[in-house]
Amino acid sequence: MARQLIRLAGVGKNYRKGRELVRVLEGITLGIEEGDFVGLMGPSGSGKTTLLNLLGGLDKPTRGDVEVDGKTISKLSSGALAKWRASNIGFIFQFYNLLPVLTAARNVGLPLLLTSLSASQRRKHVNTALQLVGLADRAKHYPRELSGGQEQRVAIARAIVSDPPILLCDEPTGDLDRATADEIMSLLQRLNRDYGKTIVMVTHDPRAASFAHRVLHLDKGELSKKPVDLH
Amino acid sequence: MFGWLTQTAALSALNLRSLPRRPGTAAVAMSGIAALTGVFAGVLSMASGFEKTMEGTGQEDVALVLRSGSTAELNSRFDGEQANVIRFAPGIARDAAGEPEVSAELFWIVNAVGKSSGTEANVALRGIQPNGYSLRNNYRLAEGREFTPGRFELIVGRGARNQFVGLEPGQTIRFGKTEWLVTGMFETGGSVFESELWCDVNVLQSAYQLGNGFQVVRARVDGPDGRLRLEEALGDDQRLSVDVWSEKQFYSDQAEDTAALITTIGLPVSVLMGIGAVFAALNAMYASIAARARELATLRAVGFGSFPTALATLLESVVLAFLGGVLGCAIAWFALNGFQASTLAASFSQVVFNFAVTPDLLARGIVAALIVGLVGGIFPAVRAATAQVTAALREL
Ligand SMILES: Nc1ncnc2c1ncn2[C@@H]1O[C@H](COP(=O)(O)OP(=O)(O)OP(=O)(O)O)[C@@H](O)[C@H]1O
Numbered sequence: 167m168a169r170q171l172i173r174l175a176g177v178g179k180n181y182r183k184g185r186e187l188v189r190v191l192e193g194i195t196l197g198i199e200e201g202d203f204v205g206l207m208g209p210s211g212s213g214k215t216t217l218l219n220l221l222g223g224l225d226k227p228t229r230g231d232v233e234v235d236g237k238t239i240s241k242l243s244s245g246a247l248a249k250w251r252a253s254n255i256g257f258i259f260q261f262y263n264l265l266p267v268l269t270a271a272r273n274v275g276l277p278l279l280l281t282s283l284s285a286s287q288r289r290k291h292v293n294t295a296l297q298l299v300g301l302a303d304r305a306k307h308y309p310r311e312l313s314g315g316q317e318q319r320v321a322i323a324r325a326i327v328s329d330p331p332i333l334l335c336d337e338p339t340g341d342l343d344r345a346t347a348d349e350i351m352s353l354l355q356r357l358n359r360d361y362g363k364t365i366v367m368v369t370h371d372p373r374a375a376s377f378a379h380r381v382l383h384l385d386k387g388e389l390s391k392k393p394v395d396l397h
Numbered sequence: 398m399f400g401w402l403t404q405t406a407a408l409s410a411l412n413l414r415s416l417p418r419r420p421g422t423a424a425v426a427m428s429g430i431a432a433l434t435g436v437f438a439g440v441l442s443m444a445s446g447f448e449k450t451m452e453g454t455g456q457e458d459v460a461l462v463l464r465s466g467s468t469a470e471l472n473s474r475f476d477g478e479q480a481n482v483i484r485f486a487p488g489i490a491r492d493a494a495g496e497p498e499v500s501a502e503l504f505w506i507v508n509a510v511g512k513s514s515g516t517e518a519n520v521a522l523r524g525i526q527p528n529g530y531s532l533r534n535n536y537r538l539a540e541g542r543e544f545t546p547g548r549f550e551l552i553v554g555r556g557a558r559n560q561f562v563g564l565e566p567g568q569t570i571r572f573g574k575t576e577w578l579v580t581g582m583f584e585t586g587g588s589v590f591e592s593e594l595w596c597d598v599n600v601l602q603s604a605y606q607l608g609n610g611f612q613v614v615r616a617r618v619d620g621p622d623g624r625l626r627l628e629e630a631l632g633d634d635q636r637l638s639v640d641v642w643s644e645k646q647f648y649s650d651q652a653e654d655t656a657a658l659i660t661t662i663g664l665p666v667s668v669l670m671g672i673g674a675v676f677a678a679l680n681a682m683y684a685s686i687a688a689r690a691r692e693l694a695t696l697r698a699v700g701f702g703s704f705p706t707a708l709a710t711l712l713e714s715v716v717l718a719f720l721g722g723v724l725g726c727a728i729a730w731f732a733l734n735g736f737q738a739s740t741l742a743a744s745f746s747q748v749v750f751n752f753a754v755t756p757d758l759l760a761r762g763i764v765a766a767l768i769v770g771l772v773g774g775i776f777p778a779v780r781a782a783t784a785q786v787t788a789a790l791r792e793l
């Protein structure tokens with residue numbers, strides 16, 4: 167049995183909306199093993215993005231602890247968290263979030279600016295990542311010159327370029343047509359299977375979810391007990 | 398340590414790269430800062446140009462004798478007898494002919510029409526004696542001939558000729574009841590005298606029925622202690638009540654007053670424009686971070702720190718301000734440097750001077766622009782750094 171990479175124990179998250187307290191997540195206890203591919207589904211507003219942000223150290227829980235690779239990240243300062251994210255997490259967003267003023271290659275290279283790699287080493291890593299997503303020939307293109315599917319592949323290259331163990335995807339196929347979505351899902355599957363990336367993916371699309379090893383359901387801030395098996 | 402430096406550099410490069418995507422607000426901020434810098438440098442260069450003209454006037458070894466308590470030639474007065482007492486006082490140098498090197502003069506105000514304004518302004522018509530020429534540093538007749546003593550003729554300084562209508566050599570000009578013939582144009586190395594018209598002092602006396610009156614006696618003093626001896630001798634003389642000035646000191650004192658006046662009027666204007674420019678910069682920077690909220694959040698998610706984000710925002714503001722400052726300086730330089738203007742000086746007559754836009758003043762203008770950029774960038778920088786990453790990512 168593989169090692170537990172991510173552990174959440176009794177995690178809750180509140181937001182304050184004016185004077186009102188919104189309980190978004192409640193009593194989340196969860197373990198994710200290294201090399202797992204987890205789908206996360208649930209109705210809109212159920213707290214999927216919030217949970218993903220807690221796993222990725224973009225936000226801190228109100229209660230409970232988030233532990234990744236033996237480190238309690240919910241106790242880190244925001245400066246330490248930023249550093250931790252740079253080497254441990256690759257984010258993939260629904261709308262790609264590429265920087266329009268940068269070419270594909272430069273977008274992919276952004277996370278490497280946070281490392282001590284030399285310019286030529288960075289170029290090599292960027293090439294490898296772009297090759298892996300099948301876009302080596304688009305390195306010099308700007309995001310506006312790419313299709314949605316290509317943009318998402320550039321975003322995936324950016325997420326993996328510094329070789330983080332964990333990829334967190336928030337509706338990565340939400341803005342793509344079916345065929346393109348399948349391409350993206352195969353790519354994620356390959357990253358999980360061949361490169362050992364641990365993936366947590368939020369999705370509304372059962373078809374995309376079927377690529378995951380298992381699917382968790384979030385409802386009104388709680389993980390539902392019923393196990394879902396799409397295989 | 399090294400980490401946040403490279404992060405700041407990378408983020409700044411990104412910020413600047415996206416500047417052209419927001420040409421509107423960036424242009425408003427830049428032109429606001431350019432205007433501020435231009436006006437600021439303009440005011441300073443006006444003051445310094447005026448000071449330069451005044452300080453280039455007067456010689457250490459020329460004494461100016463004025464009625465006691467007079468701070469300007471205009472409100473000083475002697476009769477001919479008193480002028481003669483001064484003429485033969487000790488401490489005064491002799492010319493080649495063995496005569497005292499003295500010029501008893503009148504400083505009369507006449508009206509002339511400004512070329513650019515089209516309105517009347519005060520111009521100094523100075524009556525001099527023959528030694529008046531040699532008592533001025535760098536006196537040189539540039540055009541025409543000198544006035545003939547005893548005639549209603551005058552010569553004009555280069556500055557006066559440039560600023561006022563009807564002062565070309567060969568023309569006649571009417572002051573009061575008298576027609577004067579302009580016979581020539583002179584220079585005195587850019588000093589105040591170039592703003593004046595010169596004629597024979599005796600002719601001026603008769604033109605305005607001034608009897609044998611004078612307002613000032615100029616004298617070259619004899620040796621380093623000459624002025625002191627002259628001062629002592631005149632102080633002891635019961636027939637006189639006069640002050641003896643070094644000509645140089647006299648003009649530099651006058652310069653300070655007027656330059657201070659220019660600065661006191663100009664600086665509040667600059668400060669007001671500076672406040673406006675700060676708000677323009679503030680607005681541009683808020684617009685900048687609002688337009689890129691998602692991008693900034695994405696970068697933070699990737700692992701860029703909040704401190705470099707703040708620093709890069711501040712730097713963007715400063716760069717914007719610097720560009721505006723350079724633009725303002727360029728405008729000041731090309732539009733104002735050497736630009737000739739005249740102002741009412743402490744002598745109550747117009748003094749013509751050139752704006753002196755010096756590198757030093759431009760540097761001060763740039764510093765003012767940078768301060769505006771810093772002040773205008775602080776709050777947006779703090780906002781950029783403290784923005785909630787998750788909230789910004791949620792926005793579409
Ligand atoms: N910063 C915040 N302040 C207040 N409430 C928030 C904040 N962020 C999220 N929420 C609330 O938390 C709840 C869960 O939001 P979240 O984005 O996690 O849902 P989601 O499951 O990802 O929904 P969707 O499928 O629409 O993306 C929502 O009701 C949302 O309004």
Ligand SMILES: [Mg+2]
Pocket residue numbers: 214215216336
């Ligand atoms: Mg969501």
